[in-house]
Amino acid sequence: MNALRRTVYFTGIVALCAWVLVPIYFIALGAFGGRIGVFRWPKSILPTDTSLAAMQLFLQVEGVGQAMVNSIIAACITMALSIALGAPAGYALARFTFPGQNAYRLLILLTRAFPLAILALPLTVAFIRIGLYDTAFGVALIHTALALPFAALVSASLFQAIPRELEEAAWVFGCTRLQAFLKVVLPLALPGIAATAIFAFVISWNEVFAASVLTVRNRTLTAYLLTVLAESPLHFRFAGGFLLIVPSIVFIFAVRKYLFAMWGIANR
Amino acid sequence: MADIKIDKIAKTFGNARALDEITLDIADGEFIALLGPSGCGKTTLLRIIAGLETRSAGRVIIGGRDISDTPTRARGLAMVFQNYAVFPHMTVYENVAFGLRMQKADEARIKAQVARAAELLHIEPYLERYPAKLSGGQRQRVAVARALAVEPPVLLMDEPLSNLDALLRLEMRAELKAVLREAGTTTIYVTHDQTEAMGLADRIAVMHGGRIVQIDKPTAVYSRPKTTFVGGFVGSPPMNFLPVTAASGAIDLDGLSLAAPRPEGNLLAGIRAEDFALSHSGEGLAFDVMVAEPLGSHTLLTGRSHGQMLRVVAPPNGDYPADTRLGLKPDPNRIVWMDAASGEALRQETAA
Amino acid sequence: MTTVRSRLLPYLLLAPSVAFLAALFLVPLIQTITLSFSEDGVPSLANYTRMVSDLNFGLAVRNTFLLVLTVVPIQIVMALAMAMMLQKLPRGRDVVLWIWTIPLGISDLAAGLVWLAILQDRGYLNSALYGLGLIDGPTAWLTYETPVALFFGVLVAEVWRATAIVLVILFAGLQLIPKEYKEAAEVFGARPWTTFVRITLPLLKPSLQTALILRTVLAFEVFAVVYAIGGTNFPVLVGEAYNWQRNYQNTGVAAAYAMLIVAISLGATVVFLWALRTKPEQQA
Structure with a gap:
């Protein structure tokens, strides 16, 4: 495989891995973001509002x-x-x-x-x-x-x-x-x-x-x-x-x- | 039909050198066998020629054309695989026609070529059948027909007979030789079976540890091996190697005196099992029989001589109980002298 | 060792599972059939008429078929591409395979919730679109008023969740094809696409058949994903069955829905079994 095909191929593989993993990351953010995180707009992809408290509240x-x-x-x-x-x-x-x-x-x-x-x-x-x-x-x-x-x-x-x-x-x-x-x-x-x-x-x-x-x-x-x-x-x-x-x-x-x-x- | 030049082909897998600068010239129409034990690199070399494996260095030139960097499908070769690789979802006809279809040949030519190949390999009755309904031997013929149908410049064969049973192997070997001689195709044939190589090839390239150790006509490889490895690998039973010491230009074997190729030194005398004359009266090299195997056309004696294990061919109807002592007289013209330290043959002094 | 006992042994070993499946599969199946065809103990088609005349029936049928007919082909193509890519991977194949099959272990309810987080008004998709300047503020995609967007939301979630099922089947089938076939095709001059169409696909037929049957039958049962993302805004067949059972307390009509799904699944299975059949003599 030449270099261009190779790049496309590996990009594809990485993209498909991200396609699976990123949504899971997002719901984790949602789960740990609590009420504040849910209503934040626009959402940030960094875990800014996360805390264990939100999850603990849910468990209770x-x-x-x-x-x-x-x-x-x-x-x-x-x-x-x-x-x-x-x-x-x-x-x-x-x-x-x-x-x-x-x-x-x-x-x-x-x-x-x-x-x-x-x-x-x-x-x-x-x-x-x-x-x-x-x-x-x-x-x-x-x-x-x-x-x-x-x-x-x-x-x-x-x-x-x-x-x-x-x-x-x-x-x-x-x-x-x-x-x-x-x-x-x-x-x-x-x-x-x-x-x-x-x-x-x-x-x-x-x-x-x-x-x-x-x-x-x-x-x-x-x-x-x-x-x-x-x-x-x-x-x-x-x-x-x-x-x-x-x-x-x-x-x-x-x-x-x-x-x-x-x-x-x-x-x- | 084309000649092949393999120029310093090398292949490394990580730290392991699978092939070490192989150089080989094959003439147009020649049948070359690559013979060696597993791991010697013969299949790797074949696959590099086919393009199924990349090379680390060197070139492959077929018919004057450097195809080293050409992709496999553009090399115009044909190959017969060990497991036949006959497509199960196509009829025999479609299988044989496959290469021609890939070449976009017209229907008339396809029909003619398939018919010709089918006739050569005696598979005409099976053309409309599917491979699952054929025996192993028949499938193998389909694989060969598929290769011959495209009339390739070079035919590659990767241990094509090793999955057949012994009797079938014998039959197919003879048929293959006849068919290929008639077709006149340049052929490279990989095998670990030395009888196959001996029976089929114009020249045998014996390979060991990624190198070609000897390349010669079958009779030469058999009678004048260049190393102890070749002598031990080619021929059944393997060549005997007797350690002897030369003193004053002569070698003494229990009273029998032979002219030594060197005045002094430790040597190995390479002698084939059938090159001994047996003496029941005990003249010659002392030999104690351990086991006698009556093999029909001859008896194979395994025994010891001065602590060294030897194999000797004896006439079929003799009686050789264990511990019989015999005397052996080797034929001095058939001895291959090897240096004891390097295991390599000394230069020949007499033309054999 | 062919005593009477050892001849009975296989049957003894099978007996518990057969009894179990008879009680928890065959019996309920027959009961569902009778339940659907009776009203108050008397054979009648009342349940079916009730089902068909319900407002949501046509919608549910249309939605379910629409979903299945779009999702399954997309997944087959995607999974095939992923399986081929996986085969070419020199190293790290195990890691990538594991990542790509994570959705196999995810409940359809959870998958729906995952995409809810993304597609919801203030979700990540809208945040990205806002960042790109394509929308002005939180936009609703999953409501009753936006059926097309809702459909695509459910589509994406289903593709995300269930492609792994198809991938695993196809990849296993792909691995079973001896590489010599592809090498032989290559030596005799076939280009990669020709090899794929003439050699790989035909030899992959059994796996494709299995994958299509399994995935289609499962697709007709879509329920929790839709419910998590769109609530009751996107009626589907199993959702209606659930509704009639839990909310209207009418097991008869729910059973009628169940029989409809069974009939569709069986029909699809038969179609795939016939369309992708391999003649026995063509088997490798």
Whole structure:
């Protein structure tokens, strides 16, 4: 590439990085700018009005703290459930050929073609009857349905990447199937499974529609923000948005090595 | 058809010198094999000629034209890749026609060239098929046909047979030789398999550590290697190198006396496994058999002589249990004398 | 090791997830269908008539389709360009990939709020325009009276948020194409654009298909982004479903909306599956 093409190319890369990062910077400014920052005109790109006080004020608003706790609970349950259900399914898909495996894969893919969260509507009625309405656990169940296909398919690729011969060697040397799995396969698959779990957490943390439909008093953070959005002052909205973003970015950073491999595989 | 001049081509990757001032002249119509172990730089050199890799120094001149700075697509070459690189989403016909289409040739010419190449490579029945339906060997032929269809001045081949199984490799080698001889294209062929190089090439350039160590006709590389590396790499089994000491112009091997090329000094005697005469009565160099492998056409004996491991070819139907002691008499005309310290051959005194 | 138990093993391993998905996906799906087609327990099309005759229905359909038909093509082209740029990057590819995929972890609600900060009356966009002398003071772009500006605001926010999804799929697909194909094309005389069109794109078809299906289905579900930026000024299909459920307490009509979205998503999926199908013998 000659010099001109090179400059254009690298400018493009930098510009696209800025395109992603600058808006996040702006909402951070908005979150920490408080009431003063929101009404300043024109806005400056430097953090002039920022203070921790603004964010603290937001956190003290009634309902915010509890909403965050609910979100965390729901996300943790989602994480645990989707791995508990998805990893064994992934192992089955990776290691066995059996009639019905394609039907199962189809079922999994089918959930993608449907707006899954919308299926929360009939579940409202069912949950009321069972007593799961307006609970973090109920929300977690729907979120698990959202994350499960992903967890199963990614686990399948993870296990497939571990050579079958390693397990077979363990069998030859006296291990049962379960022992071989625990001693040989699991340690190798663990980083990938941990990454999948974290991604399930993020999916739950971010989900808006089902959480809003299924909760009234015990709202998750997304549900809370959605319902008070219209009446909230701007700086609260920004603070809420910022709070929503931060854990996700931190987690995605933690699993970035697997992120690309996981999404690429799961969408085959 | 063109000649190739490679003039002081060098390539460094960071601190590593992959190629060290390679200079090579290839005549029009010649088939040159670049032979060497992995990491010797042969593929790098080929890719630099193709333009797929940049060079750190030097020039590549084809048919009198300096193409060192020409982009790959304008060099007008053709290449056969190790993994065939036959486009899976095109029919065999479209694959073979690809280079011609890029040259904007008219339909009539494309049809004629594809038919000719297909005939040469025996792939006419497959023209409307997709590569996924072909075997590895058939795909390889499509790759070669694609290269020949454009009638390139130079044909580059990067280990084209290494992904085929042994029997198929043998068949394709013979076919390739016949086809290329008929086409008369100047060819550069990269391989790590010395039988392939021996069987196909007009000249072999043996490469090691980024340098060309020896470039010669196959028989010469085989019988008169310039270094211990070449002797050990070419030929199966590798050449034996026996450490000997010359004293007063002669070398004593357990009673057998040979004329030494130097009056005094430590030497290595390079002797091929088939150049020993065996004596059961024990005259000559003492040799204790460790393992005897009956290989059908001959028996390969691996054993020790004065602590040195040697390989010797014996007649197929003999019996050589372990610890048999034999006497070896090397053919003095076939010995390649090497300096013990440098591993390089001494100047030849007799024309072999 | 083919005992009866080991033959049952895969089914045992799958059973929990199948049961779960049956309960939380298949059952609700059937329920949504019945809910939408009944009123007070009796089969009827009342919900659908109610949905179609509502004031916001036409608007919601138009807005949603408009959004999808503009956002998806933009994202495909952008993601393709970004993926190709990423492939050429000699160093730092991991860092750039991570930065470009940050939006993957961002909730659509949060993404909407991010762009609210920028597009709002006293926001950063207006500050920049003011600095350039293009406007006189805080200007409203996101109101009911400025539907075009509102549309573009939502468009930008959606492109910002969801291009990463397409990027990841396309980049993964791109990485799978052995570089020998491009090298062979180059050696035989193809210029970069020709290689892209004749070699890369056809081999990328499976990934393009996946990306289009996934992104289009998700695009029809757009909701929180629109709500965060424009409130109720820009009706979309899922927003209407939410409205009927929460504010009018009418699950029947909400279910009708849900079925409409399902039908559209299935239709789009079928179209993409057919349009971008690769013959099995053309697979690498």
